Each structure stands twice: as structure tokens, then as C-alpha cells.
Amino acid sequence: MLTILAGFARARMPDGGTFIIATEVIPATGPPKGDAGDAAYGKSRRGTRAATVRLSVTDSRPALDEAATASLFEPYGRAAGSTGIDLAASHGIVAGFGGSLHAVASSGTGSAQGLALAIDLPAIAREDDLPPAGDHPRGGSESILLVDGEDAARGHVAGVLRQLGYSVQDASTAGDALALADDYFADPVDLLITDVSLPDLTGPELVERLLLDRPHLDVLYISSGPMARPRRRRSWSAAKVLREPFEADELAGRVRDVLDARAGRLVGPTN
Structure with a gap:
């Protein structure tokens, strides 16, 4: 999975650039189902909240426009650097594990302000x-x-x-x-x-x-x-x-x- 995302970033930077891999745990917060905020990803309905583990990759090319972002995970999507069905297959695999593969706001600075893709998965029970x-x-x-x-x-x-x-x-x-x-x-x-x-x-x-x-x-x-x-x-x-x-x-x-x-x-x- 990481190889596919790295390959996508490399294809977007044919002349070189900055590539960042980051991980973080997003604490499980928010009210139970029926209260405000339930629609946000990762806010479980259950009494015991499920934290989210995020793996993100960021490149230094400009972010995609709205239309390209919307088609990013479609087979043979028109997004620059997207070829074949790699991203679409990755999106399906992550969903099969109860997670989400999606574009997020870049947290990089300077030359690392570009497109960021994140894999979000529910944390395994402790x-x-x-x-x-x-x-x-x-x-x-x-x-x-x-x-x-x-x-x-x-x-x-x-x-x-x-x-x-x-x-x-x-x-x-x-x-x-x-x-x-x-x-x-x-x-x-x-x-x-x-x-x-x-x-x-x-x-x-x-x-x-x-x-x-x-x-x-x-x-x-x-x-x-x-x-x-x-x-x-x-x-x-x-x-x-x-x-x-x-x-x-x-x-x-x-x-x-x-x-x-x-x-x-x-x-x-x-x-």
C-alpha cells in the first residue's frame, strides 16, 4: 500500500521534490450518536470510542483541483500522476479493513505543502x-x-x-x-x-x-x-x-x- 502511494507521489514529481511519510493517532472524541458531531469520521456510535490511526504521505507538487480530487480513486482517474487502477484498488483494500483512504489538508510547511493522502484505520482494541x-x-x-x-x-x-x-x-x-x-x-x-x-x-x-x-x-x-x-x-x-x-x-x-x-x-x- 505504501509503495503504491509513494509511486503516485513520485509520478507527480518527475523533476524531484519533497516526499514526507507521517503517522499519528487521532484521539477518539465526540458525543454519542444523535448528538452534534456524529458525522465526522472516526466518531464511533459505541460507548467506547475507537481512536483512529493515520498514515499520511505528502508530496511537494501543487494540490489537485476539486474535480481531479473527486476522481482520484476512480480506475484510470484523470488526476495527474494517476495511472491504472492502483489507487482505486488501494481504496477498496483499506475500506475492506474498515478504514478510509482519502485526500486531506496538507500539514507540511515550505516545499512540503502539496497533496496529502491519508490512510485512516480504527485502532485495534487495547x-x-x-x-x-x-x-x-x-x-x-x-x-x-x-x-x-x-x-x-x-x-x-x-x-x-x-x-x-x-x-x-x-x-x-x-x-x-x-x-x-x-x-x-x-x-x-x-x-x-x-x-x-x-x-x-x-x-x-x-x-x-x-x-x-x-x-x-x-x-x-x-x-x-x-x-x-x-x-x-x-x-x-x-x-x-x-x-x-x-x-x-x-x-x-x-x-x-x-x-x-x-x-x-x-x-x-x-x-
């Missing part, structure tokens, strides 16, 4: 984000499908779950989630965690489609407000709704509770 030992089982090895249209929030929740030992596949839309669930080579899904509101379908609509072939699929909804009862849900319980905002320990405990209940049903009563 140990102090996780529940204290003994409060809840620390996790497991089950397979979880996580669906959330907000990149920073999805990346943070996925990071917490992975650090707890779970195998996590994540998607930003219901369509992507259905494709992952139908992948022949993917692990069977033990638990679906989905936001109630998705870009293409609602969470309950996604659940209805998955239940057609997976009648025993367990679901944990993420919701910031009241939920209408799904039309075809085989069962409905407040224990399967995680209300926002929530902390990492509440997420860990609720996931473990749902999976343990599932294991009990699969084993059945003992004599």
Missing part, C-alpha cells in the same frame, strides 16, 4: 478496553458475522471480538453479508451481530433472508432506539438486543451469553 478477568468469560473461538454500515464502529467492535478469540467476518452492507454467509469456503456462522439500520436493508430484513437456510442462526441486534418486532422472527427477546451506547465488557458479556445459550440448545437436556 487490553484496557476489554472486560476485567472474572466479570465475564473472556471469549471463545466461535465464528461471528458482524454487519454495520459505520466503518469506525464496525472496526472497533470487530477488534474487541477478535482480541477475545472469536473468528470475525465483517461487512458494511446486507448484500456483502449475504455473500460472506454463502461463501462455500467460509466458516459456518455461529452468531450474526447486525445493526438495525444498514445502507441497503434493515437488520431484521437481513435476518429474515439468512434464516431461510439457517433456521437455527442466533442474532444479536445493535440498536440505539426502540425496535419494531420483526415480522417473521421465530423468537424475540430483549436479551438479543444490545442497546447503544455500550462498553466493551457489555459487548463481551452479551455475545458470550447468546453463544452459551445456543450451545445449550444444541446439546439438549441431560438426564
Whole structure:
């Protein structure tokens, strides 16, 4: 990824120039969902905020105009120095990890005031984000499908779950989630965690489609407000709704509770 960005900068400076690579951690700040400022990138809806890690590259050529910037990550875009599909592919790869590749205001001075491209990724959960030992089982090895249209929030929740030992596949839309669930080579899904509101379908609509072939699929909804009862849900319980905002320990405990209940049903009563 860095090689692609460096190659783009070099192509913009055929006669030489200044090239700067910088990293920074952008602290997670801002109010919960519904308050002012929620639209800014990296301000997670979750009770535990997800900091953002930024890698930026800056060259000393003049910044691009608005039209060129808008087409920067399109295949064969018209931006000077952009060739082929390298930047477009990089943009897709970063998005697949729950991040963003975009142009930002240059922070350079003097000869380094040019075009700056930044890769923003949600920070991986730290140990102090996780529940204290003994409060809840620390996790497991089950397979979880996580669906959330907000990149920073999805990346943070996925990071917490992975650090707890779970195998996590994540998607930003219901369509992507259905494709992952139908992948022949993917692990069977033990638990679906989905936001109630998705870009293409609602969470309950996604659940209805998955239940057609997976009648025993367990679901944990993420919701910031009241939920209408799904039309075809085989069962409905407040224990399967995680209300926002929530902390990492509440997420860990609720996931473990749902999976343990599932294991009990699969084993059945003992004599």
C-alpha cells in the first residue's frame, strides 16, 4: 500500500521534490450518536470510542483541483500522476479493513505543502478496553458475522471480538453479508451481530433472508432506539438486543451469553 502511494507521489514529481511519510493517532472524541458531531469520521456510535490511526504521505507538487480530487480513486482517474487502477484498488483494500483512504489538508510547511493522502484505520482494541478477568468469560473461538454500515464502529467492535478469540467476518452492507454467509469456503456462522439500520436493508430484513437456510442462526441486534418486532422472527427477546451506547465488557458479556445459550440448545437436556 505504501509503495503504491509513494509511486503516485513520485509520478507527480518527475523533476524531484519533497516526499514526507507521517503517522499519528487521532484521539477518539465526540458525543454519542444523535448528538452534534456524529458525522465526522472516526466518531464511533459505541460507548467506547475507537481512536483512529493515520498514515499520511505528502508530496511537494501543487494540490489537485476539486474535480481531479473527486476522481482520484476512480480506475484510470484523470488526476495527474494517476495511472491504472492502483489507487482505486488501494481504496477498496483499506475500506475492506474498515478504514478510509482519502485526500486531506496538507500539514507540511515550505516545499512540503502539496497533496496529502491519508490512510485512516480504527485502532485495534487495547487490553484496557476489554472486560476485567472474572466479570465475564473472556471469549471463545466461535465464528461471528458482524454487519454495520459505520466503518469506525464496525472496526472497533470487530477488534474487541477478535482480541477475545472469536473468528470475525465483517461487512458494511446486507448484500456483502449475504455473500460472506454463502461463501462455500467460509466458516459456518455461529452468531450474526447486525445493526438495525444498514445502507441497503434493515437488520431484521437481513435476518429474515439468512434464516431461510439457517433456521437455527442466533442474532444479536445493535440498536440505539426502540425496535419494531420483526415480522417473521421465530423468537424475540430483549436479551438479543444490545442497546447503544455500550462498553466493551457489555459487548463481551452479551455475545458470550447468546453463544452459551445456543450451545445449550444444541446439546439438549441431560438426564
